[in-house]
Amino acid sequence: MAEAGTNDAQPGPTTPPRRRRDPEARKREVIEAAERVIAARGLEGLTHRSVAAEGDLPVASTTYHFATRDDLIQLAFERSVDQFLAYLEHLDAVQPTASTADLVERLTNAVITACAGENATHWTVQYELFLAAMRRPALRPTADRTITAGRASLERHLSPARAYAVSAALSGMILHGLAGTHTPDRTTVHAALAELCGGGTAPA
Amino acid sequence: MAEAGTNDAQPGPTTPPRRRRDPEARKREVIEAAERVIAARGLEGLTHRSVAAEGDLPVASTTYHFATRDDLIQLAFERSVDQFLAYLEHLDAVQPTASTADLVERLTNAVITACAGENATHWTVQYELFLAAMRRPALRPTADRTITAGRASLERHLSPARAYAVSAALSGMILHGLAGTHTPDRTTVHAALAELCGGGTAPA
Amino acid sequence: MAEAGTNDAQPGPTTPPRRRRDPEARKREVIEAAERVIAARGLEGLTHRSVAAEGDLPVASTTYHFATRDDLIQLAFERSVDQFLAYLEHLDAVQPTASTADLVERLTNAVITACAGENATHWTVQYELFLAAMRRPALRPTADRTITAGRASLERHLSPARAYAVSAALSGMILHGLAGTHTPDRTTVHAALAELCGGGTAPA
């Protein structure tokens, strides 16, 4: 802002003009900033400029590595999904098996904390991606990766049909929880998930 | 500021500027155009100008009745929700009771056709609303109305806990269906919903 | 703001639609609001709409009585000047004669308090008028009325030449005081005015 960078800082008469140690690193910086922007302000807030500002980078740095806004969107979402998959893998590694009751408990917690705003940004970005994918077929494979991964992860504990039902229900519960005026009731969530997961006998 | 529009342009022999005199009708025209824009291009495509173009109205007509873009958004979504609620009521009136099996069948069809793009715009607008509500608390009551209505409608046939689970699952299934690369498998959807609705005939 | 007055408040089926007791009163309300707007936000802030808002009046009420913005400007300034003249007359009546020393004291106080922001809005409006008059000859007679009145008032105590000098100096001092970064030094002001008024021997 204000009258267009005067950029007086020459590196000196001899210094080579700031060697870039790692071309890939810059690209990563940009994407990471883009991710943060989407989380904070949504896809509608994602512009080359907002990314540059977020990452404290020159605007042309963002357009150089991602010529169009669509490139930026695509890559940012891809990275976001990559991270989610890595997280899922980590989770599966750490908590390899679990009783159905444990699973229900864990999922219930996930829903409640997500709706309470704990991990809300992660979910928000996901929904942002899903919605964007509806209008931009190029994003569908990326969206599909999350959807499939979530389901696959549940299939480690549940039958495919149940995994499908649960993964859909989780998406819907959190979506409704984040969009509506009040967070869902823990008992109700627990009961619903218990039924879905096959335990049948929800507590209280 | 500045000497705005000298406006020497007489109506000329061509077309008298067509001053309308029915404010309510005009307002409705604008909102309807706004709804169509959201359905077609998403919230990001909603501008006073795009609405004006869609409704073949002067731009100032849209800003006169809806001074800010947020007004436009709010009212457009409200109208969209109103129509959904009316549709639900109509449905409940026409198909007052149903066996659980019938319900499952109906819901399965809803999911499949929605994902096949049949009623896709309706759902797209809904998701657009949900996502927008996450960032704009002013929209939450509106979002809540749809969520609540959907659940309430299901409660005519199911226990509250199940109605909750089903309404969330429906949202999630269609969301995944519209965002992913392939439409969901009818059998899977049917099985999942059957289990949720308590028919008990779901495969393992 | 917000979606264009819905104006449901009918006066009832029989009541005559709000009798205007005095057509001139409405006009006065508008001008008074206009004056307040100029004082608060300057001529650049004066629009039919800002006046309507300030006076809590319908916009069309302002355009009805003052069809163009220039009318509004003209009349608002005229009223402002009228009030200043009335004030001067009142002053001359109350403090009919005074020693030169008293006069100097009074003028010094006027400058200091004006620059301290006490009566600043009055002076601001005056300068607003002077500047506007430079570009709009129609305002010159109005501007001239204040200028002449100020000088005439001083001529009750000073020779015409001195009255001229003092009135100009007062304008300049306050102008500089209000535009600059620090208020003028009382001693300096006093000394300067004393010299101008002919006392010659300023204190300390």
Add this chain to the structure above:
Amino acid sequence: MAEAGTNDAQPGPTTPPRRRRDPEARKREVIEAAERVIAARGLEGLTHRSVAAEGDLPVASTTYHFATRDDLIQLAFERSVDQFLAYLEHLDAVQPTASTADLVERLTNAVITACAGENATHWTVQYELFLAAMRRPALRPTADRTITAGRASLERHLSPARAYAVSAALSGMILHGLAGTHTPDRTTVHAALAELCGGGTAPA
């Protein structure tokens, strides 16, 4: 927001868009145009667009170098003041010393010619600056520079108190002269200034 400018317009066979490559020069062009606009139409006429038109530049060129209107205002006034100070210095160099009588003569001429419209635009811009500074503290230092410089220049010939009085009186005289209906009487101006400058030859 929204899919801004598809920009299909090739430069075509007509005129290559003339990309300039000298940022300082461009910036200067913009400010100079801005100065001319203020002189011609006042601050209220200063818009990015009017400046662009005046300087025959693309609108975005003005917003690129001066992101906000306030930047434009600030810088334009600063440049105007710079030029005035340079002029004053030049004057002081050329006419280093002068008898009081000469000084009075010179100042009288300055007032008369200014009010006759000779250098009127310079003064108009000054008053524009003063008035603007009243409402925008950011401009006060700039305004102060002119005020102080004018006074300092007079202090080369007069005592500080007198320099103060004279500089204020000059401002006021020209202001009244430009705003009122008739130009001031040379004799009166001369007499007033003579008294102020200490020549003592003023008539009673």
Add this chain to the structure above:
DNA sequence: AATGAATGAGCATTCATTCAT
């Protein structure tokens, strides 16, 4: 390769002004 400069297009919003009632 990287980046500052430059620009056309578009947007939300505000406004003076004109109509219709």
Add this chain to the structure above:
DNA sequence: TATGAATGAATGCTCATTCAT
């Protein structure tokens, strides 16, 4: 007479994108 409705014309500002270095 008064006033809500309506609208064309700006305005400040943001942005994607393209150049030139």
